[in-house]
Amino acid sequence: MSLDKATVAKVANLARIKVEEKDLEPMAAELNNILGWIEQLGEVDTETTMPMTSVADMKLRWRADEVTDGGYAEEVVANAPSSEDNFFAVPKVIE
Amino acid sequence: MSDLTKLTIAAARDGLAAGDFSSRELTAAHITAMEAAEPLNAFITKTPEKAVEAATDSDTRRGKGEAGKMDGIPIAIKDLYCTKDVLTTAASHILDGFTPKYESTVTANLWAEGAVMLGKANLDEFAMGSSNETSFYGNVANPWRREGDNRMLVPGGSSGGSASSVASFSAMGATGTDTGGSIRQPASFTGIVGMKPTYGRCSRWGVVAFASSLDQAGPMTRTVRDSAIMLEAMAGFDPKDSTSVDLTVPNFEAALTGDIRGMKIGIPNEYRLDGINPEINALWEKGIDWMKSAGAEIVDISLPHTKYALPAYYIIAPAEASSNLARYDGVKYGLRVEGEDLNDMYASTRAEGFGAEVKRRLLIGTYALSAGYYDAYYLKAQKVRTKISDDFKEAFKQVDAILTPTAPSAAFAYGEKGDDPLEMYLNDVFTVPASLAGLPGISVPAGLSEEGLPLGLQILAKPFDEETVFKAAGVLEEAAAFAATPADWWRG
16 A cells, blocks of 8 residues: 555545645655555454453443533633633634 | 662662651752753753752651652653643643643652652654654753763664663653653663563553653662662553553562572573674673572573664554654644644644654654555555564563663764665664563663763563562672762862
8 A cells, every 4th residue: 555645635624634735755665664664564364363452451440420510611722822702712614 | 868869769768768868859969950951951841940849848748648659859850741730741832731630540640649749751753763863952961971982872762862861860760751762771871770561560641642652651769679669669560541441559669579589580582683883782692690699590582583673663653653643733721833724723833843854753653554555554564563473472472571782872962864764773673572572671781882882781671570570680780789879070
């Protein structure tokens, strides 16, 4: 598997990172270098291996479904670059 | 009064208890040292006023007989831990001005035990790096330099500022975080002790997330005993972290018995790498001899999938990072770069806010998780991760602990590793396998390279058996008798 320019552009869009047209080619080369090295994982026989889903041998805990936090909207938006009336403000989305 | 900054945490604790000096005096000495060490760039934010205030409170508490385990001890906090009303940056431009309204659980635990914060330590951006060269706030310098060579060396990473502050006697200890070696490798590069506890031992709540299935908080100190004291203050069950484990925190210091007679210590054959600097292997051999002399039984073991740990890590960590770092969108906190529309604002903010290494990993991670490639990369890597974890489980049927080198080299100079990211990734070759398996591990300074730079050895044990790690590390420390300190050139 090798990344071409168009795939890098697509992935950059999925990651919401603007990449200049002139940077796509060098970035593809860089990523291919890393992915090429990762290809060696193919040597490992994992036919009957389960993927790891939990690092420690434990089940996720259950807890009562109740409110344990909240009621301070002004603190939640305190670091927002733009907010109004305790709402996050973003550029207009719907015309 | 003798130089208070040269004390260990254990000695300072005893001195404070005996009334030999106050926390105000101890803290003032460290603030002076921290200011003098400015050329190291170990701190992103210094909080001397808060430190004096906390020290004064500590002295008052002590007067009332209410002192905690770390009471009055001045420490640095890696700037990845959210600290209430104190700028928290993750060394990234994208978190410009972020001042949390909450405190991470680990730092809250430390303050509850009376510790005093000197400031927020520099790091690789979002903890992604092995040399502290990716910080938006500039490189951190290693206090150590090669003999007869004035070039600045890297302190390792990602907890480079934490390591540098402790090694330069600016802080008595520091918090670090370790995802693939970010505590242990910088500890090795700066001649200090770095401990990564078992995954689940310390709460991740309030620590800026990089790769959630790997990230663990841990202490960086100058001695093994200090490491045990500090970890005990940091650790503990936290219902706010779903992977925090509900286990009693043992008295880690009590594990330092100095007695490892009969302990079985494994030496993994696969860690003998071709082409590695022979002095790394020579130090390892010395370590083996020390443990043997102390009465341990040395056992050759095999961890057959070791060579696949790094490539698996470089799928898993970036994949988790691409998901975790999706939150930086110019809306909730930090930097915003305006664009033509909402999508353009996201993409422009992230283009300007993230550095090159972070972008590289986000793109790899996004690609590995994208439709059509998920099975080939992410699922495959998680299966290989199971194999690596099984290797360790098998080994721990035969041994109590494992001894390895911490890093494949001593500290290197800025830019010396060239432009190939893969070359940098290889720094973590000895630390990543234990991270993937969630095991506790420690790096102990064990000797000097031919160039006069510190080198560490690593001890690993079974999950939640930090006591064995500390016990073996204590013996290793005593045998190595590492007493070298860097010349304080930064004082000018």
